[in-house]
Amino acid sequence: MKTSWYREPWAWLVFGLPFVSLISGTTFYIIANSNPDTVVVGDYYKKGKAINFQVSKVKLAQKLGMRFALRTEGNNLIIKPTGIEKTFPLLNIDFVHPTLEARDFKLTLTPDANGNFRHYFEEPIDGKWKITLSSFENKWKIQDTIGLPQSEFIELIPDPTKVQ
Numbered sequence: 355m356k357t358s359w360y361r362e363p364w365a366w367l368v369f370g371l372p373f374v375s376l377i378s379g380t381t382f383y384i385i386a387n388s389n390p391d392t393v394v395v396g397d398y399y400k401k402g403k404a405i406n407f408q409v410s411k412v413k414l415a416q417k418l419g420m421r422f423a424l425r426t427e428g429n430n431l432i433i434k435p436t437g438i439e440k441t442f443p444l445l446n447i448d449f450v451h452p453t454l455e456a457r458d459f460k461l462t463l464t465p466d467a468n469g470n471f472r473h474y475f476e477e478p479i480d481g482k483w484k485i486t487l488s489s490f491e492n493k494w495k496i497q498d499t500i501g502l503p504q505s506e507f508i509e510l511i512p513d514p515t516k517v518q
Contacts, residue, residue: 405517408495408517409514409517411488411492411493411494411495412494412495412496412497412512412513412514412516412517413512413514414493414494415494415495415496415512416511416512416513416514418437418438418494419437419438420435420437420438420494420496420511420512421435421436421437421438421509421510421511421512422434422435422436422437422487422496422509422510423436423507423508423509423510424485424500424504424507424508424510425504425505425506425507425508426478426479426502426503426504426505427505428478429474429475429476429477429478430472430473430474430475431472431473431474431475431479432470432471432472433445433447433463433470433471433472433487433510434468434469434470434471434507435469435470436509441465441469442465442489442490443464443465443490444462444463444464444489444490445462445463445464445465445471445487445488445489445490446460446461446462446486446487446488446489446490446492447460447461447462447463447471447485447486447487448460448461448485448486448488449461449479449483449484449485450483450484450485450486451481451482451483451484452482452483452484452499461473462490478503479502479503480502480503481501481502482499482500482501482502483499483500483501483502484497484498484499485497485498485499485500485510487510494512495512496510496511496512497513497516497517498510498511498513498516499516
C-alpha cells in the first residue's frame with residue numbers, strides 16, 4: 355500500500371528547508387537595506403586621503419607646542435591652554451560619539467578672563483567621545499578619545515597617531 359507524498363516526513367524536509375531559507379533570506383535582506391549602518395563610510399578612499407591632510411594639521415600643532423587640559427565639573431566643561439603662552443580668540447571643539455551619530459555636536463568657545471574656555475551643558479555628557487580641538491582658521495588640530503565625565507584635568511596633546 356502506498357502513502358500520499360504529504361504523509362512522508364522526508365518530503366516535508368526536502369520542500370521545507372529551501373522554503374524556510376528563502377523566507378529568512380528575504381527577511382534579512384529587507385532588514386539590512388532598511389536600517390543602514392551610519393558608522394560605515396561610503397567613500398573610504400577619499401576619507402583615507404583626507405586623513406593624510408589632517409596629519410599635517412596635527413604635526414603643525416605639535417610643532418607650535420599646543421597643549422590643552424580638559425575636565426568636567428558637573429555640567430561645566432573647562433578647557434585651559436597649557437602649552438604655548440598664546441591667547442586664542444576662538445576654539446572649535448568637535449565631540450563625536452563612536453557609535454551614535456545623532457549624539458555628535460560642535461562647539462565654538464571664546465576664552466574667559468583667565469584664558470580658559472568654558473561651556474555649560476543642559477544635561478551632563480558621559481561616555482566615550484572622540485574630541486577634536488582646532489583653531490578658528492582650522493590651521494592646526496588636536497584629537498584624542500576620552501571618557502567623560504573627568505573630574506581631574508587630562509592632557510590633550512597633539513599626536514599624529516591619533517588622527518581619525
